[in-house]
Every structure is written in structure tokens, then in C-alpha cells.
Amino acid sequence: MVLAIGLTVVLAHTTGAGAAVPGATRLRxxxxxxxxxxxxxxxxxxxxxxxxxSVCHTHYPELTATGRAFKLNGYVYRRADSLQGRSPEGQQxxxxxxxxxxxxxxxxxxxxxxxxxxxxxNGVIFFPDQLSLFTGGEITPHxxxxxxxxxDPQSGSLGIDNTDLRYANHTTVFGSHTTYGLSLNNxxxxxxxxxxxxxxGFPYGSSAAAPAxxxxxxxxxxxxxxxxxxxxxxxxxxxxxLEGGAYRSAPVxxxxxxxxxxxxxxxxxxxxxxxxxPNTFGSQYLSIGTYGMxxxxxxxGVSGPSNKFTDIAFDASYLLPLGANSFTTDATWIHExxxxxxxxxxxxxNTLNTVRFDAMYHIGHEYAFTVAPFVTTGTADTLLYAPAPxxxxxxGSPNFSGVIGEVDVMPWQxxxxxxxxVYYGKFNGAKSNYDGSGRNxxxxxxxxxxxxxxx
Amino acid sequence: MKRALxxxxxxxxxxxxxxxxxxxxxxxxxxxxxxxxxxxLVAGLTTANGGMNFNGASAGGLTLTVPAHWTVILHFRNxxxxxxxxAMVIAAVTPVPVSGATPAFEHAVTxxxxxxxxxxxxxxxxxxxxxxxxxxxxxAVPGHGxxxxxxxxxxxxxxxxxxxxxxxxxTQ
Numbered sequence: 001m002v003l004a005i006g007l008t009v010v011l012a013h014t015t016g017a018g019a020a021v022p023g024a025t026r027l028r029x030x031x032x033x034x035x036x037x038x039x040x041x042x043x044x045x046x047x048x049x050x051x052x053x054s055v056c057h058t059h060y061p062e063l064t065a066t067g068r069a070f071k072l073n074g075y076v077y078r079r080a081d082s083l084q085g086r087s088p089e090g091q092q093x094x095x096x097x098x099x100x101x102x103x104x105x106x107x108x109x110x111x112x113x114x115x116x117x118x119x120x121x122n123g124v125i126f127f128p129d130q131l132s133l134f135t136g137g138e139i140t141p142h143x144x145x146x147x148x149x150x151x152d153p154q155s156g157s158l159g160i161d162n163t164d165l166r167y168a169n170h171t172t173v174f175g176s177h178t179t180y181g182l183s184l185n186n187x188x189x190x191x192x193x194x195x196x197x198x199x200x201g202f203p204y205g206s207s208a209a210a211p212a213x214x215x216x217x218x219x220x221x222x223x224x225x226x227x228x229x230x231x232x233x234x235x236x237x238x239x240x241x242l243e244g245g246a247y248r249s250a251p252v253x254x255x256x257x258x259x260x261x262x263x264x265x266x267x268x269x270x271x272x273x274x275x276x277x278p279n280t281f282g283s284q285y286l287s288i289g290t291y292g293m294x295x296x297x298x299x300x301g302v303s304g305p306s307n308k309f310t311d312i313a314f315d316a317s318y319l320l321p322l323g324a325n326s327f328t329t330d331a332t333w334i335h336e337x338x339x340x341x342x343x344x345x346x347x348x349x350n351t352l353n354t355v356r357f358d359a360m361y362h363i364g365h366e367y368a369f370t371v372a373p374f375v376t377t378g379t380a381d382t383l384l385y386a387p388a389p390x391x392x393x394x395x396g397s398p399n400f401s402g403v404i405g406e407v408d409v410m411p412w413q414x415x416x417x418x419x420x421x422v423y424y425g426k427f428n429g430a431k432s433n434y435d436g437s438g439r440n441x442x443x444x445x446x447x448x449x450x451x452x453x454x455x
Numbered sequence: 456m457k458r459a460l461x462x463x464x465x466x467x468x469x470x471x472x473x474x475x476x477x478x479x480x481x482x483x484x485x486x487x488x489x490x491x492x493x494x495x496l497v498a499g500l501t502t503a504n505g506g507m508n509f510n511g512a513s514a515g516g517l518t519l520t521v522p523a524h525w526t527v528i529l530h531f532r533n534x535x536x537x538x539x540x541x542a543m544v545i546a547a548v549t550p551v552p553v554s555g556a557t558p559a560f561e562h563a564v565t566x567x568x569x570x571x572x573x574x575x576x577x578x579x580x581x582x583x584x585x586x587x588x589x590x591x592x593x594x595a596v597p598g599h600g601x602x603x604x605x606x607x608x609x610x611x612x613x614x615x616x617x618x619x620x621x622x623x624x625x626t627q
Contacts, residue, residue, distance in 0.1 A: 050505065054553065055598025064597055065539050065570045073537045079505030079602075170536050170574065177536075177574040238539075238573035280567045321569045324555035 042146055043103035043414060043454050048137040050079035053413040054365045058326055061200050068193040072179050072235055074168035075137055075144030101137040105130065109450045111209040115443035118390055124209040126153055129450060132161060143167050154208065160225060160252055162190050162199065176237035183231050187224040188247060188272055191231060194287055196315035196330040202358040202372050203404055205418055210446040214385050214428055215376055215398030217336040217352050219293050219311040226251045231272060243274035260301040267306045270295035285319040305342035324364050331357040345384045352378035352398060365413060372404040385428060387436040394436035397429025416452040477512050477621040484619050491526040492617040494519055496542055498594065499535025504603050506535045509592060513603040516624035520609040521617045523587040531565055532577040539571025540594045542580060544608060547589040551605055554597035559590050568595035587612040
């Protein structure tokens with residue numbers, strides 16, 4: 001995920017537009033926004049709560065009912081020993097974990113595409129793929145959170161990754177239990193408790209070395225670690241979840257205050273909304289919802305004309321317990337309208353539509369089998385999606401589709417071996433010769449083997 | 456400020472390893488006429504075991520004994536303001552299952568056992584204890600029972616009256 005920081009900065013200095021940028025930079029920006037993702041669980045939470053990973057996750061980072069409650073309540077639940085301090089008046093003013101709230105993630109991976117990328121060696125080994133330090137848990141009885149710092153082996157740098165700090169409390173509204181709180185975070189949807197939204201959605205780990213399609217909506221990871229936002233949320237009667245807030249540019253690795261050299265800066269703040277309606281049907285759990293953002297973005301500098309992006313999304317999460325096993329699905333549809341009034345695209349109006357779905361069968365907590373089709377379609381734009389060897393589009397099209405098949409083996413809850421195959425039926429607008437240089441979509445089919453350790 | 460800080464540090468002391476003695480409230484148990492017993496089963500009644508307790512007891516620290524063939528009504532309520540909880544009567548096994556257990560008696564489970572009832576959620580569970588033996592009343596939300604959220608239920612072929620009593624919790 002730290003890769004997202006560096007690469008999205010490249011994007012910001014290039015055009016400031018999240019949808020697409022020319023040539024190789026455009027590919028890398030997309031990787032930053034969507035493809036290079038790893039989502040995790042944090043062992044420091046397990047140490048604080050005294051609960052195994054499997055209590056809060058079916059298959060991390062996918063959350064169980066306990067995991068959702070833990071997050072909504074500010075990560076403050078604890079069973080571990082604590083240290084308390086009191087003022088001379090006897091009022092408690094300190095409550096610290098006796099267990100240091102630190103944990104580590106080490107990943108190493110192997111990536112091979114069906115056909116080597118031009119001029120490169122196929123069969124890429126990352127050692128590490130990612131190396132992350134987490135600190136997280138209860139800070140005060142109503143405040144908690146987590147901060148992830150990740151080392152990127154390609155840039156050799158250490159950077160801030162996903163962060164979510166929150167305050168949570170309870171009250172009674174219309175006779176029903178109500179949880180409410182505030183989240184301060186750096187990636188829209190990272191605060192969400194359902195795995196159907198982008199920040200914690202499938203795939204939970206994907207290759208940083210494989211080619212990735214050009215197009216991605218803003219809310220689909222493009223803004224990750226480039227913004228800071230404050231949202232307020234409430235869950236009423238365990239059935240109605242509402243959240244609203246706003247984000248403002250806060251890019252990492254850029255001189256402050258932002259000035260004429262900056263790119264991709266939000267004009268003012270970008271409103272964010274979320275509603276979800278969870279319910280149970282016997283032993284089955286289903287949540288349907290909507291989320292979205294709207295933003296104006298300067299293509300260059302911090303003033304002048306801006307482009308406008310509006311993302312409206314719908315999502316669903318489903319869980320079916322089957323004894324010790326379970327079946328889960330997550331789905332989302334994101335519709336983005338783009339108004340390129342400030343330039344940067346061939347058209348003044350474009351749209352993008354992304355649909356993702358994953359179906360996962362869990363055998364205990366040791367195995368998981370996943371099938372996850374994905375489709376993105378949108379308006380052809382010869383500037384946004386220009387031809388370029390491997391990374392571009394011969395047709396100026398953002399369209400791509402495919403399916404991910406994955407097998408995960410977890411002999412221990414904090415050790416995962418992930419075997420993933422990504423098949424592309426269409427890539428940057430075409431099945432064959434998509435880039436105008438003779439490369440086919442299937443040439444980008446990817447084998448990705450990832451080995452995770454969390455401790 | 457310096458003085459206050461010094462005092463605060465001086466007052467610092469470990470928490471949560473304290474194990475308060477379980478106080479059994481006789482009002483939890485109500486014996487009706489006609490071989491029927493009602494029991495108030497409160498999840499997260501206290502903060503013991505991080506709230507993962509029934510009536511303040513965890514890991515078998517409370518035992519409800521009922522005569523065989525009596526009708527048992529569990530008035531379940533989730534008092535835990537953070538986590539969802541449920542209740543299911545299962546056969547006494549070691550280790551306590553993480554998930555996927557089945558009720559030992561028909562209807563001896565709250566209706567959303569895997570997901571649990573939210574804070575302040577409540578439900579009455581009624582079943583006939585028609586097989587003598589040792590059972591557990593455990594939270595079937597995955598992982599909660601394994602974390603100690605269970606008490607004992609003894610269905611006795613010799614007892615003539617229900618009773619509830621604190622019992623030694625199982626040590627890990």
C-alpha cells in the first residue's frame with residue numbers, strides 16, 4: 001500500500017486527474033489507485049482483545065459481526081491487562097494496554113504474466129512485497145484506531161498507509177440502542193465495516209508488478225493517502241447505518257502548503273456519504289447500501305478551473321454460515337460521472353462504471369476459495385486512454401473485464417499462502433491488440449503467489 | 456501539572472487481572488408450577504472477561520441445574536454495549552467449539568446465533584430438557600464461546616428442584 005503513496009504522487013504531479021493519465025504514468029497511477037492493494041488484520045488488536053483473528057475475521061480483512069462491532073465501537077474492546085492512572089481527585093485519566101500495541105506484516109511474492117512485459121524479465125520476486133508496521137487499539141475508553149506504516153521495496157521508502165482514528169459512544173434513540181462516532185482517516189471507505197466497499201474489498205492482495213488497466217474511479221482507491229477526512233456515523237438498532245463527512249487534499253510527499261506546483265488538489269472539501277441496511281435472516285446476514293463522493297479537482301495548482309467527479313455506488317455483503325464453514329459474497333457497482341471543464345480529457349463529459357463481485361467459500365479458517373469477476377466500462381476518450389505499448393489503449397477505451405480465481409491456505413491464522421490467478425477477457429478496450437502494439441488482453445493474465453506473515 | 460502527573464503515575468496499577476467473586480442473585484431463577492423453570496440469562500452483565508460472560512460468569516463459573524424433562528425458559532438479554540452475543544445450549548465438550556455448534560435440545564438457541572443480538576437485544580428461549588446430562592450454555596457468535604463465554608447446565612435425573620450456583624471456572 002505504500003506503493004500507492006509514491007505512485008499516486010506521480011499522478012498528482014502529472015495531471016491531477018484520477019481517472020487516467022497518459023502513457024506509463026497512467027498505468028502506474030492506476031496501480032496506485034486500485035491494483036496494488038493489500039488489506040490486512042492487525043495482530044495488535046488480537047493482543048488487546050485476547051481473541052483469535054478468526055473471531056473478528058472470516059478471512060482477514062473480511063469482518064465478522066464481532067469485527068464490525070469492534071471497529072464501530074472505536075477499537076476499544078479489551079480483555080488484556082491494562083494500566084490505569086487516576087488524578088488526585090480519583091478520576092481515571094489513563095488507561096493503557098500493558099501489551100505494546102505493535103504488530104508487523106511481512107509479505108513476499110512471485111508474479112508471472114502469461115507474456116513478459118516488453119523488455120522486462122518475467123517472473124518477479126518481491127522480498128519483501130510489503131513490510132508494514134501497525135500500531136492500533138484503544139487509546140482512551142472511547143477513542144481508538146490504527147496506523148499502518150509500510151516499507152515499499154521498489155522505492156525503498158517508508159510511508160504512511162491506511163489510518164483510521166475514531167471516537168465512538170452509545171445512546172438510545174427511539175428506544176433502540178444506537179452507536180455513534182467520528183472517524184478521522186486518510187482513505188475514503190477505509191472506515192467502512194463492510195468488505196464490499198473499495199478500501200477493504202477483494203482482492204486482499206494483488207501484484208505490484210503485473211500490468212493493470214488504465215481506468216479507476218476516484219473513490220476506488222485513487223484518493224487513498226492523498227486526502228484526510230472526518231466523518232460522523234451512527235448505527236441505529238443494528239439495522240440502519242448512516243455516515244457523512246468530507247475530505248480535503250492531504251497528499252504525502254508534497255511540499256506544504258500546496259501551491260502552483262501541486263496537481264490533483266481538491267477544491268475545498270469533497271463530501272462523502274454512506275448508508276447501509278444490515279439485517280439477518282435466520283443465520284444469514286445481508287447488508288445492502290450505498291456510498292459515494294463528489295469533488296472538484298484542480299488539474300494543476302490550487303486555483304482556477306476545476307474538473308468535477310461524482311461517484312455514486314451501491315454495495316451488498318452476504319454471509320451464510322455452514323457449520324464450521326461459511327460462504328460470503330461482496331459486490332459493488334460504482335458509477336462515476338466526470339466533467340472535464342478544466343481540460344485533461346478529449347471529451348468534456350465522461351463516465352466510468354465498475355462492477356466487482358466476489359464469492360468466497362471458507363473451509364474453517366484454514367482454506368478459502370474465491371471467484372471474483374470484475375468489469376469496468378466507460379466513455380472512450382483518446383486523450384485519457386491513449387495508445388501506448390502495453391499500457392495504453394488502441395481504441396481509447398477504459399473497458400476491461402476478467403475474473404480472479406484464488407485459493408488461500410492458512411495453516412495458522414497469522415500465516416497465509418495466497419495463490420491467485422487473474423484472467424483478462426478485455427484489457428484497455430480490446431481482447432486482442434489492445435494497445436496497438438500487438439499485445440493481447442490474455443498476455444496480462446497473471447499468476448500471483450503471496451506469502452503473508454502477521455505477528 | 457507536574458504534581459498531578461506524578462500522582463497519576465503513582466496511582467497507576469494493573470487492571471483486569473482481578474477476578475471478582477461471582478455474586479449469584481437468587482432472582483435469576485424462578486420456578487413455576489408444573490415443572491417449568493425460568494432463568495434470566497444476561498450476556499455481559501459485568502465487565503468480567505472483557506464482557507464475555509453470562510451473569511458475570513465465564514468458563515463454567517456458574518452452573519444451572521434443572522430436573523430432567525422440565526421445561527426451561529431462558530430470558531436472554533445482551534447487556535454488552537459493544538459486542539453482539541447469543542445463547543445456545545450444547546453438549547459439554549472440550550474444547551468449547553469456536554463456531555458451528557448445534558443445539559443439544561430443540562429450540563435451545565437464540566434466533567440469530569452466529570450474528571448475535573445487538574446491545575440491549577433480548578429474546579426468550581424455551582426448550583424441554585428431556586435428556587439428562589452435562590451441557591453448556593454458550594455464546595455461539597464465532598469465537599466468543601472459545602474465549603470463555605459459557606456457563607454450565609446440568610440436566611439431572613435425580614434433582615427435584617432447579618438451582619443455580621457459582622462453580623469453579625475452568626482454568627486455561
